[in-house]
Amino acid sequence: MQWESWSAFWNMGGAAYFVWGSYGLTFALMALELVLVLRRRKDTVTRLLRWRRAVGKDSARGSAKEGGTPVPAMESET
């Protein structure tokens, strides 16, 4: 254990801004990416279900070859 107290830990020998600025941004970005990836899945499922209903189950199959029915745009792109 390297620290005498929690305040010494948070102070990081005076380098708090640099150390916590690094750790903070990194974990914030990772959390954001996770949220976006999981939300993208929900959006994809919802949108494809709507698309299948709109085009009908039978024409959903194989319509890619004839150009297909456009799928509504994605709401989140990650």
Place this chain on the structure above:
Amino acid sequence: MNAPERSRSLFRFAAPHNFYPLAGRLAPWFAAAALVLTLAGLWLGLFVAPTDATQGEVYRVIFIHVPAAWMSMFVYLMMAFWSGVGLVMNTRLSFIMSQALAPTGAMFCFVALWTGALWGKPTWGAYWVWDARLTSQLLLLFLYFGFIALTRAIEDPRRADRAGAIIALVGAVNVPIIYFSVQWWNTLHQGASVSVTKAPSMATTMLVGMLVMAIAAWMYTIAVVLWRARSMILERERHTEWVGAVLEREMQAKGGRA
């Protein structure tokens, strides 16, 4: 899945309808491993590793900076690898993997630059210098952005796949340039922290903490990329019956409404 063919070959998972459920089963395990390893790595890096004799506490940025920089390079090489496989074997899943990797690679690339800047200021006196290591790493970030922008701008997926694959393959030349830049040029950036041929130049706990964080970054990347690839597979395979069946199940799970 309902695939009756029971090929024992790994190539079976090159088929999206086999890969999709496998990815769904594996991703939570990788995510759990990432969480456990991150906590262990943070413990080692922030509480166990000693204060650096010359840099003091600010060196603790290394536990983020080096794993992120490694990941940004590995991920790009993986993208190039899958792009090459896709171009040669014409497998749909390869291009999906390549594109699913890109945002995570770009994220780690940005993290490497950001933490490098925050580490550079107190140790070099500048957030940024145009030395070979930093400049080639910045180029890597632009290559990621270029790949992502290009693959999303082209509407026809087959053309988008091929155009992206070419950027990924050509840009891969930059990765060894980044890696060896500290040897080839006189850089302000220090040399490699870990080398196979030399004894490590840092305390064992520092080294172990950094390696644990690097493995955690791998696990995180695999989990996120598998999840992202699953959405991309549904999107691309939406005309197939198996996606229809997956969507039916999702609808039932949601309580019959969508």
